[in-house]
Amino acid sequence: MEIFSWLPVKSIARCRCVSKLWNAVLRRPDFTELYLSRSSSRPQLLFVLRNMDGVVFFSSHQPQNPVENSSFAVASHRLSHLPCHSGIVGPSNGFVLLRGVRGRKKQGLVSLQFNPSTGQLLPLPQVKTRSRMFGTFSCMGYDSVKKQFKALSVIFSDAKFEYSYLTLGIGKPSWRLVECCIPHLPRTEGICINGVFYYVGTRLKNSSMIVCFDFSSEKFSFLNLSGPMENATSLINYNGKLGSVASDSFNGGDTGFELWVLEDLEKKEWSNHVYVFPPVWQNVVEKTILHFSGVVGTNEFVFVPITLSDPFYVFYYNVEKNTVVRVGVRGMEAFGGYRVKAFSNHVENVERIRAF
Structure with missing residues (x-):
């Protein structure tokens, strides 16, 4: 072994x-x-390229502490044109969730549990409701305590909300209702960190909050967005902790950003960090529009262009050294113009998805 x-x-x-x-x-x-x-x-960068036909998966080596702009990585192809219309959640323990995939004739759009490493996928059972359904929101995470993948679904029907979860990998999964004391509408795709799924939700009175669903206890908790944190609604994984910034897109004209880090979920304590880009940021990034892809190690922020171009660069901003390095990525040139979503610290999982 x-x-x-x-x-x-x-x-x-x-x-x-x-x-x-x-x-x-x-x-x-x-x-x-x-x-x-x-x-x-040996974590990787997972690239999800998307156009009207669907999504394409690539992965590449994730350099540790890059120091030269001349360095490059090669992306390897995973899977082509899987039809996905409503976004991607993940990765969590190497798996992702694809939302809005065309199922069988009677199924309509479904969510799929997908392993980018093996190419295996499995449709999640549809949530049943007696009311007229107007929309659904699905997410998935990994319960490291029970070592199980679990999914959460929010259903909007007839001016009310229903919340259900299911456990994957043991027998035939079935959705179970879970209580939620604050009715809300999910507003972002969200992120799973250490078995807790976080996303921004909107109350009926249009006020925002961060919703936390613990896949282990299968319970909700909430974090208010008020005062200086009111606009910090873009969520990232910051060294195993929830991080929140005001914007998910950056370019050469930006001078820096403010980061809030959740230090204690139970006490709801946050720390605040302000980072100022070095002068070279404007010259290296220029007019490229970037989005956050995550944090490598303890101090390397990863920024990825939102559109695939040739040449294609990933940008690393070291907050301790206050340096910016761009690393070229080769192998995806045939998909120029596709929208790009990238996830840092992706791990390969050889576990096979168990059908039901």
Whole structure:
């Protein structure tokens, strides 16, 4: 298993075909945990390219502490043109959730649990309601305590909201209602950090808040957005903590940004950080429009262009050194003009999705 854990995912798939013994070994939970541990030491950037036809997945090596603008990475192709119309949630423990995928004739649009490493996908069962449904919001996260993937669904129907969750991977999953003391409408795609899913929600009186759903306890909690934090509605993973900034898009004209970090969820305590870009930021970024992709290590902020161009660069801003480095990414040139969404610190997971 030690040797297997260093192989790429495609080689693991081939090795499963060698014999029944190898297949059994490579499906064991302890091997999955070992492979995840190895993958965590070599995290990747996961690129999701999107146009009217659907989404395309790529991944590339994530450089640690890049120091030269001349460095580059090569992106490897994952899956082409999977029809996805309502956004992507993730990744969480190597898996993502695709929303608004065309299902069977009677299903309409469904959500899919998807493993970019293996290409496996599984449609989530549709949520049933007796009321007239006007819309749904679905998200997925990983419960590290029970080692299970779980999904949350918010249904808007006849001026009321219903909240349900399901557990994936054990038997036939079924949605279960969960109580929520504050009716709200989800406003952002959200992010899962350490088993808690965060997204910005709007109350019926149009006031905003951060909604927290703990996949382990399966309970809601809420964080008010008031005062100086009122506009900090773009959520990121900051070293395993929830981070919030006022905007998700940046360009060479920006001088810096303000970051709020949730230090204690129970006490609802935040810390505030103000970062000022160095003068070279304007020359390196120029007119490129960027979005946050995450944080590498403890001090490297990752910015990715929102549109794929040739050449294509990823920008790393080191807050301690106050430096900006751009790294070229090759291999995606055939998809010029596609919209780009990127996730840093992606890990490869060889766990196979269990059908139901």
